[in-house]
Every structure is written in structure tokens, then in C-alpha cells.
């Protein structure tokens with residue numbers, strides 16, 4: 281039963297409240313008892329002192345019964361009923377006694393009184409009740425003429441205390457029950473969203489990553505934030521799960537196409553005997569497909585190793601201008617052959633990194649620029665630095681990239697125009713590799729493009745000082 285959080289919370293709450301209430305009740309009871317007794321003692325003492333002062337001197341018959349009753353009533357609101365007053369002379373002989381009850385006077389009391397002390401005592405009466413009694417000496421010039429004793433039964437105080445006890449005994453458990461019901465309700469309210477989260481998590485656990493926790497009506501408190509974070513986490517998981525699925529499907533598809541082309545060519549070649557020229561053509565076509573497959577496999581392998589973290593980057597001083605110039609030289613003929621102007625504007629920019637990977641990144645960008653820019657266009661490769669960052673830009677006046685594809689071109693196998701990219705020998709992995717290289721060097725890659733006017737890829741890397 282106490283395995284749920286709400287039950288445990290309520291239990292703890294009840295225990296704490298119960299202990300507090302018990303302490304409080306005990307404290308209340310004791311304070312009340314002490315207060316009532318002190319109050320009674322004070323009243324008795326005052327009455328006795330007044331009586332002692334009013335006793336005639338020398339000690340005559342003392343005030344009459346009516347006098348005593350009047351004094352008691354007028355000054356102290358003490359009803360004579362149940363009160364005891366007696367005045368004794370110094371020999372202990374009784375001068376006045378309001379109730380006809382014999383209040384025993386102990387020797388010790390007389391002794392203390394003769395020394396001028398006031399004495400409080402609780403006396404058991406013969407009928408079983410208790411009497412609170414004060415003895416005040418009547419002193420004249422240092423001599424005790426007699427004593428005044430005023431008493432009051434303790435029954436009333438006891439009754440009041442009993443009543444208080446009854447109230448406490450009934451109300452404390454009642455308060456506890458009501459409070460624990462309230463506590464259970466509150467705990468329920470507070471933990472309701474947790475149930476929602478648990479149910480959603482169970483559905484996700486059974487394989488449905490599209491599930492989200494309904495945030496409507498959730499308070500913006502710790503649990504609300506937990507739910508939100510949970511949703512974000514699931515969204516991320518779902519995205520990477522989707523990516524992984526798509527990646528596997530894309531990779532197999534990418535490899536299947538060249539394989540079936542290869543198979544077709546070989547089958548055609550084997551159908552009948554052919555001339556050496558024909559064999560040469562078939563083999564050339566086969567070689568093309570094999571080259572494409574090896575490129576895909578190489579790129580995939582590199583990305584896979586990058587993902588698993590086993591691809592180590594070298595960290596050496598690299599001047600980006602030199603690397604870019606090397607790339608420019610290797611692509612220069614191809615660009616000219618396509619009828620493009622290919623411009624290189626290199627300024628020194630040193631970074632710490634892997635020369636070969638950086639070369640690969642720049643080559644991928646230049647390769648794209650040349651591939652996707654029609655003849656007569658212009659491609660420009662520059663390096664340089666500004667504000668502590670090394671910058672590489674590859675600008676072209678090609679077909680551009682539509683805004684909706686600008687983020688996605690960096691995804692693996694994503695191509696704006698699949699058929700055309702394949703026709704041009706693309707694998708759709710080039711920009712993913714560029715992005716990885718830039719980020720692995722602590723940098724970024726960004727793209728600006730106007731469809732029909734061209735694209736600019738900008739890589740920013742931390743500059744070496």
C-alpha cells in the first residue's frame with residue numbers, strides 16, 4: 281500500500297501532523313492547568329488577605345457570615361457556594377466558618393503561619409473531593425493573632441480540564457483524518473501528470489516513438505518541465521531513429537542501382553560472342569559503376585567511422601590557402617572544360633587540423649559548384665581570415681538551392697534533384713562529409729543561395745594564432 285509515492289507522502293504528512301498536534305495538545309493542556317490553578321490561588325490569596333485585614337482588632341468574633349459572603353461576592357465574584365472560609369484565633373479555635381465543613385488545620389501550616397508566611401495546600405476532604413486552601417496569618421505588630429483560611433474545591437478546574445481533554449481527544453483525530461484526506465487529494469493532484477508521463481512512456485516503450493505527453497493543462501512547475509523535457513528527448517530520439525532508418529534504406533538503394541547496372545552489362549556481354557571493341561565498351565561501363573560504388577562505400581565508411589568516433593583527426597598546422605590552391609589546380613581543367621571561369625583568391629589562414637580532411641571538404645564544395653553551374657558560369661574559391669576565424673568560401677553562379685532544401689542538403693543522401701545528381705556522379709554524401717569535417721574542426725558550414733542566381737558555401741574555422 282505504501283509503495284506509491286502519494287501514499288508515502290500522505291503517511292509522512294499524517295505522522296508529522298499527528299506528532300505536532302499531540303505536542304500542541306499536551307502543551308495547551310498543561311498551560312491551561314497551570315493557568316487555572318495560578319488564577320485560583322491568586323483569587324484565594326487576595327480574598328484571604330482582604331479578610332485578614334478586615335478582621336477586627338483585637339480579634340473579636342470577626343466578620344459575620346453575611347459580611348464574609350458579601351466581601352467574597354463583591355470583590356472576587358466568588359459564589360459562596362462550595363467555597364470555604366474560616367477564621368481561627370491563634371490557639372486554633374474557630375472564630376468563623378462559612379460552610380459547616382471542618383477544614384483540618386495541620387500543625388505545620390500553623391507553624392509557618394505563625395512566622396508570618398502564607399501557605400498554599402491541597403487538602404483531601406472526607407467526601408472525596410479536593411480543596412485548594414490558602415492560609416494567611418493575621419499579623420499585628422509582628423505577632424500572629426489568628427489565621428484566615430480560604431478554600432475552593434478543585435472540581436471546577438478539573439471539570440474544565442476534563443472538558444478540554446475531551447475536545448482535544450475528539451478533535452485531534454478528526455483534524456488528522458480531514459487533513460490526510462486533503463493531503464491525499466493534493467498529492468493526487470500533484471502526481472496526476474506523473475501518471476500521464478508514465479502511460480506515455482509505456483506506449484513509447486512498446487515501440488511507438490510518435491507518442492508525446494499532452495502538455496495541455498499541465499502546470500509550468502517541476503513536473504511540467506519534466507514532461508516538456510521528456511517530449512523533447514523523445515522528439516530527438518524519433519528524429520535520429522528516422523534518420524537511421526532512412527540512412528540504411530538510402531544506402532542500400534544507392535548501392536543497388538550500380539549493382540543492377542553492372543549485372544545488366546555483364547549479362548548482355550555474356551549473351552553471345554562480341555567484338556573486342558564491344559567488350560571494351562562493356563568493361564568501361566562496368567568500371568564506371570564500380571568506381572561509383574567504391575566512392576559510395578568509401579564515403580559511407582568514413583561517415584560511419586566519424587559517427588562511432590573512431591576516425592581520428594590529425595592536428596597539424598595547415599595553411600588553408602595552400603590546400604585551397606591545390607584543390608583549385610586539380611579542378612581547373614575540368615572547370616575550363618565545362619566552359620566555366622574558375623577564380624582563386626587565396627589569403628593566408630592557418631588552422632590546426634587534418635590537412636587531408638580539409639582538402640576533401642574543399643574539393644567536395646568545388647566539385648559541387650562545378651557540377652551544378654551551367655556552362656558560361658563563374659566559380660570562385662577564396663580563403664582568408666577575419667575576427668579570429670579562418671574563412672573558406674566557394675561561390676558559384678549556378679542553379680542555386682531552393683530555400684526549403686537549404687538545411688537538408690547537409691543530410692546524408694539528400695539531393696535536390698536525385699536523378700540529375702546521379703547522372704553527374706553524385707552520391708549525396710559530399711555535403712554531409714563537409715559538415716562533419718567543419719564541425720570536427722570546431723567550425724561551422726553555412727549556405728546562402730538564390731535559386732537561379734547561384735550559391736555560396738562558407739566554412740568558418742578557428743584561426744591558429
Ligand SMILES: Nc1ncnc2c1ncn2[C@@H]1O[C@H](COP(=O)(O)OP(=O)(O)O)[C@@H](O)[C@H]1O
Nearest residue numbers: 648649652689695696701706707708709710711
Ligand atoms: N553549388 C551547388 N549549387 C546547387 N546545388 C547544390 C550545390 N551544392 C550542392 N547542391 C545540392 O545539394 C545536394 C547535395 O550535395 P552533395 O551532398 O555534395 O551530394 P552530390 O553532390 O553527391 O549530389 C546536391 O545533390 C545538389 O542538389
Ligand SMILES: [Mg+2]
Nearest residue numbers: 648706710711
Ligand atoms: Mg557533391
